[in-house]
Amino acid sequence: MAQASGRRRLPRLNEIGLADLDGELAVFPLAGALLLPRGRLPLNIFEPRYVAMVDDALRERRLIGMIQPQGVKYDTDDDDDDDPATASDAGAGGGLERPAALYRVGCVGRLTSFAEREDGTFSISLLGIARFRVWQEVDVRNGYRQVRPDFRLFAADLVEPGAFEFDRTQLLQSLRQYFTLRGFEARWEAIEQMDDETLITTLSMICPFPPPEKQALLEAVTLAERAGTLQALLQMAGHETDRGHKPHAV
Structure with a gap:
């Protein structure tokens, strides 16, 4: 044996x-x-x-x-x-x-x-x-x-999470503004087809926020809380002046 x-x-x-x-x-x-x-x-x-x-x-x-x-x-x-x-x-x-x-x-x-x-x-x-x-x-x-x-x-x-509430339309609008100001390119059709959890998880992982902000996303207790944190970060970062970044594919 x-x-x-x-x-x-x-x-x-x-x-x-x-x-x-x-x-x-x-x-x-x-x-x-x-x-x-x-x-x-x-x-x-x-x-x-x-x-x-x-x-x-x-x-x-x-x-x-x-x-x-x-x-x-x-x-x-x-x-x-x-x-x-x-x-x-x-x-x-x-x-x-x-x-x-x-x-x-x-x-x-x-x-x-x-x-x-x-x-x-x-x-x-x-x-x-x-x-x-x-x-x-x-x-x-x-x-x-x-x-x-x-x-x-x-x-x-x-455990697989259940449904959670967040303003998906507003989040995507903030994301578009953020990407535009930073010169990022995105596959918008693929992003818009993601389910809610995949959308929040993927954006939290790929958006180049500073480490303390990444940590805040990690430590959010629920997906709804993470979505709210992500929305706030996108809005804050989206108001920064475009500093001539080269395009990035997302």
Whole structure:
């Protein structure tokens, strides 16, 4: 009889419960990158510590926690907005410098697809499962940071949400103004066809708000609250003067 592996594997996505998420969690500190439950986040992984993180995740439960470091400079006008988020040293803490403090709330994602390049680097995709609060940071493993997460406050993330109220028409109007002033291009037909949850989740993840504002979207208790926060952020940012940004595809 085959012996069980020393590390348990995660059940199917629609069967995951709080008990399945228990245990130490590898975290990827990346300013400006937001993962939300049921959202999909593409990432380019090339730093050795994060390559090791992906290798370990593939051998085990395929879980990676996305979390933002605090106090790290972030450029919302980065010219690489068309590309998947790229692994950065910011907040990693693998060198001699003191690692950046982490925000207290992140989101765990399941590694659902990956491609390994000839040089050993990866492109991966994470599917958001549930948010967590950092209970304790533990020892670094293979160069990457780990935490003990607490998912109890966010148990509802594991359940498909019901209908929620928000002003969809007003949100899309604010989005158009925001994109126009910033010189962004968008596939409006695809955006308008999204269901409500997908719309709020996708826009929260892709709009290049500063890290504190991204964190506010992450920590919104309900989808209705997140929609309201997103609407307010779009309206505030949409009134900024266009500073000649190059077009971006969304």
